[in-house]
Amino acid sequence: MKLSSKWVQLAALAVLVAVLPLFFPSGYYYRVGALIFVNGLAVTGLVILIGYAGQISLGHAGFAGIGGYACALAPEHLGLPPSLSILLGAAISALLAVLIGKPILRLRGYYLAVATLGFGILVSMVLTNERALTGGPDGMAVQGLALRKILRGWGWRLSSGEFWYVMSALAMLLGVWIALNLFQSATGRAMRALHGSEVAARTVGIDVARLKLQAFVISAVYASVSGSLLALQNKFVTPDIAGFMHSIELVTMAVLGGVGSVVGAVTGGAILTLLPQVLTVFAEYEQLVLGLVMILVMIFLPRGLLPSIAAKMKGRGE
Amino acid sequence: MDALLQFLLSGVTVGAVYALVALGFTIIYNASDVVNFAQGEFVMLGGMITVFTYQAGLPLPLAAVLAIAITSLVGVALNKLALEPARGAPVVSLIIITIGASIFIRGAAQLIFDKQLHRFPSFSGDQPIHILGATLVPQSLWVIGGAVLVFIGLWLFFTKTLTGKAVLATANNRLAAQLVGINTGWIMTLSFALSAAIGALAGVLVTPITLVGYDVGVGLALKGFAAAMLGGMGNPKGALVGGIALGLLEALTAGYLSSQYKDAVAFIVILAVLFVMPQGLFGKSTTERV
Amino acid sequence: MLTVEGLRSAYGPIEVLHGVDLEVRSGEIVTVVGANGAGKTTLLHCLSGTQPISAGRIQFRGDELTTVPAYRRLRRGLAQSPEGRQIFTNLSVEENLRLGAFLYTDERVERDMQDAFAMFPILREKRNLVAGGLSGGQQQMLAIARALMGRPHCLLLDEPSMGLAPLIVAQIFEVVESLRARDVTILLVEQNAYGALKIADRGYVMETGRISMTGPAAELIADPRIREAYLGI
C-alpha cells in the first residue's frame, strides 16, 4: 500500500457518497445507503480485528446490541441526550471488550470463535430476558436525535432518510479513515505481524496480548457505534441487533469483500445489504441466490472481492 | 431425587442430540480444518427427506436409509461444487462457503419441501419407560445409542484404520499427504459423505423428539459446534462428552437455577472450561516447534 | 529413467522455471546445485506433481508423467523428501512412517519400518511421540525415512543435509550411496554442493530458472567457476 493510497481510497469513497444521491429516484434509497454505511462501519471494525490482527469474532453483534440499547435506555433512565448515549454505549462496549477480551483472547481460531459466540449470545439473552428493562424480544422505542431539529432551526431541512444518509456516511468515512491510518502505523503493522507469526512478533518486542486486546476493543467500539446509529435511525431496537445471525452477517460481509482491505470489506457490506433488496424480485429464491452468491464469490475471488480483483489486475499488468 | 434423575435423563437425551451433531463436525474438520457450518442442514435434510418419503408411502426404515444416502450425495456435491473449486483459499473463506451453502440448502429445502414443522412416528412407540420415578421415551434410547455407536465407529476409524490416518494427514499437511500417495481429493469426498451421513442419521434419530422444519439446522449446528469445542474439536471423544455435558448443563440449570438463562449458564461454563483448557476437554494442543 | 524437457513453471504470473532440460539415468546419483531462489525446489515439486507446470514434459521410466496427478506418482515409483521437511506434525513418528508406506499393506511395511529405525535410531526412541515435538534435525531424518518407506525407484531429495549434525550428514551421504547399490536412482538438491558433487555421478547447475551448466560431477568440482560461485574455494 503506497502512502497516497489512503487518500485515494478515502476520496473515492467520499465522492461515491456525495454523488450517489444524484441518482436516487426516491427517499428509500437514502435508507438503503444509510444501512450500507452503518454496516460498513461495523465491518471496518471487523477488518481491524480479523484482517489485521487475525482474530475471529462471532459475537460482535453483542457490541452492536450494547450500542443500540445504550441509545434506547440512557435517554430514558439517565436523561442523557441520544448523542451522548452513543459515547456511553461505546465506553461500555470498550470496557466489556477489555473485561472479556483479557481471558478469551488467549484462545485461538475456532476456540476463540466459540468464546466470542458465547459472549454475543449472553448479551442477546440478557436483552431478550430482561423484559422489564429492555422490552424483551419485542424490543423498545428509541428517541430521535435532536440534531436534525437543530439543523432544521438553521434552515437546513433534511428528510429523515437524507439526514441519516449523511450521518451514517460521515461516521463510516471517519471509521475508514481511522482504520486506514492504523493500517500504515506501527500498531497496525504489529497487528498484521502477529497474524503472521505470534512468536516472531513477540521476539521483536511486540506485546501480543495487549495488541490483540487493542484490536478487540477498537472493533468493539466500531460495532457499538454502528449499533447506536442503527437504533437511532430505526427509532426502535430489538434483541435481533445482538443476535448470532447479525454477527455472522457482519463477518460474512467482511470476508466477502476482502477482510484484509477496508474498502473491500465496506464493498462486501454494501453487497450483502443490497442483495436482499434486489432479490425481492425472486422472493421465493432469495435464500437460494444469496447462498449461491456467497459461494461463487469465495470460489472465484477467494481473498474477497476487492483484494482478489486487485491482484488479478496487477497480475495482468505485469 | 426423582427430579434430579429426570433432569439427568433429559440432559442425556438432549446431550446425545448435540453429540450426534458434534460428531458430524469431526470428520470434515479432521480432513480439512474447516468447521462445516452446513452440518446442521445435513441433520435437517435427514429429517425432512425421511418425513416426505415416509409420507409418500415408503416404509420408515427405507425412508431413513434413502434420506441418509441422498444427504451423503448432497455432502459430496457440496465438496465437489463449492469447496474443491476454492482449494487454497484461506480457511475463513472456506467457512463463509459453508455458511453460504447452509443458506442455499435451507432455501432449497423451503422450496422443495415446505415451511411447516414435521415429525414421523417414534421407532419404538411413545410409551414412556419409567426409571425410579423418572421417565424416558424409547426414542431417547435410540438417540443415545446412535450417538454412542457413531462415536465408537469414528474412534475406530481414526485410531485403527490407515484411511482414518490419511484423513488426519490430509488436514495436517496436504502437500505431504500427496507426496506419500494419498489421493487427497478422494479423502475429502469420503469425509464429506461420511459427515453428511452422520448428520442425516442424527436427523432421522432425533426428529421424533425434536421435530423437523426447513430451518432447524442453524440452531442445531450452533449447539453442536459449542459442544464440539467444549470437548475439543476433531476428537470424537470430545464430541460425545462435550455434547452430553452441554445437554446436562442445560437440563440441570433449567431444573435448579433458571430456565431463562440455561443457555447462558451453558456458555459461561464453556468459557470457564476454555479458560483453563484452551483446547477444550480432550483437544490436543498442536505442537509447533520454532 | 527420468527425462525432463523444456519445463516451465510459474507462481501466479511470475515464471520461475524458464525451460529446464534434465536427465537422470537409471542407477545414477544426479545432483542439482544453485543459489538461493534458483528454482531447485520448484523443479522437484514439478516432478512430484505438487507444482503445476505451464510447458514442457516429464517422462519417467518410459511413461509420460506430465499429466499424472501427484498422488499417483509415488505409485509409479517417484518419492520426495521435500524442503522444509513437511512432516505430519500432529501425528506420531510411527504414524508418519506408516503413512510413508500408505500404498502398501503387506508385511514388508513392518520390515521397512525396522530398517528406518535402524538407520535413525532416534526415531525408534521417539516412535510414539508427536512428530511436531522433534528437533529440527530429527524431523529431517523423519522426512527422509518417510520417503524411503514409499519404496521408490527414484528418490528426490531436497536439501537432505539441512540442519543435520556433521555425523549425520556423513551418514546421509552414505545412505544415498547405499541406495544406489539397492538400485534406487537419486536426484539430489544440495546446498552442500561439495559433498553432493563428491558422491554424485553427474551434476547440473541451475541459475534463475535455467540449467547453466552440466557434466560429470568430477569435472564440475574442478571447474573454477563453480569452485568460486558455489564451493567457496
Added chain:
Amino acid sequence: DIKLGASVSASGPAAFLGDPEAKTIEMMVDQINEEGGINGEKIDLVLYDDGGDPNKARTFATRLVEDDEVVAIIGGSTTGTTMSILSVAEDAEVPFISLAGAIQIIDPVHKWVFKTPHTDRMACEKIFSDMQKKGITKIGMISGTDGFGASMQAQCKDVAPKYAIEILSDETYGPQDADMTPQLTKIRNTQGVQAILNPGFGQGPAIVTRNKAQLGIDLPLYESHGVASDGFIELAGAAAAEGVRLPGTALLVASILPESDPQKPVVTAYKAAYEAKYGETVSTFGGYAHDAVDLMSHAMKTGGNDPAAIRDALEATQGYVGTTGIYSFSPEDHLGLDLSAFKMLEIHDGGWTLID
C-alpha cells in the same frame, strides 16, 4: 390501480406466521382483482418478505411508502417487525394494519395503525375466565422466550390477579429447545398447581405437550392461540394432545360451527379457497391476513386512492364479519374485537371441539 403494500415474515423464525399470511394476501388480492377490483380499479400488490428481522421490516416499509408509493400497508407478522413498520407508517401518514398480537401496537392508539389479531392479553383473559369457571386458581406457566411467548407471558402475569389466578411457577424454554421435561418436572413438583398454561408458538408447545404426557402429569394444559392449527395436533400426537384447551378462532372449527353463526360463511369460504389453492390446512394466522385484506379493500371502496380517506373509512368500519371475529373500529379502539371473538376449544380424539 391502487397500490397496496405488504411486508410479512414469510421466511425465518416467524415463517410459521408469515408464510400463511403471505399466501393469503396474494390469494385475496387475486380474488379481488378477478372480481373486477375496487370500484373498477385493480389492486397492485407489492409484497416483501422481511424474514422476521425488524431492521429489514423497516427498510421494506420505507421502500413501500417512498419507492413503491403504496397507499396502505398490511404486515408485521411479529410485534418487533410491526413496531418497526409502525413509525414509518405514522411518519408517512399511510394506514397500516398489523398482523401481530401484542397490545402495545394499538394501546396507546396510533392514528394510522390498526390490527386484526386479538391481543395476547385477550387470549390470557379468555383462558383465565375458562379456568375460573373450572375453579382453577393456582397455575404453573411455561412460555417460549420468543417474542410471542414472552409478550403473552407478561400479559398473563399482568391480568392474572383480575381473575384471582396465582402463578406459582413461571418457566421458559428457548424457541429451538428439544426437551422441556426439567421445566415441567419443576412445575409438577410445585405444591398446589392445578393447571399448566403454555404461551408460545412453533415447535415448543408441541414438545411441551408431548413431554407432559411422557411425565404422566395429570393437570389440565392450556395452550395459546399461537398453536391454533391442525398441525399442532399432528405434531403433539393425538394422544398427548387429548384434552388440551386453547382460545381459537372460528376458522379452526368452521365445520362444526352452528349454521346460525354469522362467521360461518366467511370462514368456510376462506378455508375452502385457501385449502384448494395451496393444498395445506388453514391457520389462524392466515385468517388475520384475510381479515386485514378484506378490511382494507372495504375501506378502499370508500377511500379510493387516498391514504387519509382509507384510514378514515377503516376507522369507521362497523360490524365487519371476519374470520377472527366481528370488527367495529372507533377512534379509541383500533382493534375492534372483544373477547366474544375468541372461542374456547378443546382437542378431543385428534380434532377440535367447541367448549362454550
Added chain:
Amino acid sequence: MSLLDVSGLGIGFGGLRAVDNVGFSAEPGEIVSIIGPNGAGKTTLFNMISGVYLPDSGHVRLDGRDVTGAAPHRLARMGLTRTFQNLQIFQDMTVLENVIVGFHQSESGALLSDLLALPAARKRSEIARMQARELLRRVRLDKAAEELAGNLSYGALKRLEIVRALAMQPRVLLLDEPAAGCNAVETEEIDHLIVELAQSGIAILLVEHDMKMVMRISNHVVVLDHGEKIAEGSPESVSKNPDVIAAYLGAGDEESVDADS
C-alpha cells in the same frame, strides 16, 4: 557480571530431560557457539533464554538482572532477540514491512496518535521505513523490498529473519542455524555479517551445524549432548575433545569440515 549469564538451566518434556543444568555466559562482542547432535537441546535452550519456554530450573540473567521466564517481548525490549530454526516470517506482509516490524519499539508510540495519524506517528514510521531499507541493502534484499515475504526462497528468508532481528538493535542476538539452506558462498556472507555484528558490540549466541563456520568465528564453544553440557572452551580445544568427536563431529574431524566446504 556478564552481559548474559545462564546458569543451571533445565526443562523436561514428559519423561525427557531436554536440557539439564546448562550454564555459560557471554560478553558484549563475543560469539558463543552452541553445538551438539540433533536433539541435544540447543533450540530448546534458545527457547528458554528468549522466554518462549519457561525453564523449570536455573536462571537467565541479563546485565545481572534475573529475567528467567520473562515474556519474549519484555526480553526483546531489554535488548535480547533471536531468529528461528523453523522460519517465522510474516508471510502476508512485504519484505520491507517485515523489517519495519523489527523497528517496533522505536516506531511505536501512543495508540491514539496511530489511529489519528498524527505527525509524530507518521514521522516515526518514515524513519523506520528508511532504516529498514538500509538494512535490506546490507543483505542484498533491497530489490525484493516490495514483494510479499511468502514468495521468497528459503535462503532469502533466512537473511530476512536476521535483518529483522537486527532492526531491534539488540545487545544479545540468538541465531539458530542461520546458515542452514545456504551454499558455501552464501554461508560466508552470513559469516562476515555475524563477525561484523559482534565487532559492533553485540553478544551473539550461535547454533550451527556448519563446523567450518563455527570454528572460524566463535570465541567460545559450548557443546551439548542429551541436554547436558559435555564440553566447553575455545574452538580448538573443543574440536580436539574426544567426547565431542565421538558424540558430534565424527571420527574424521578433517573430513567433516571438508565435507562442509
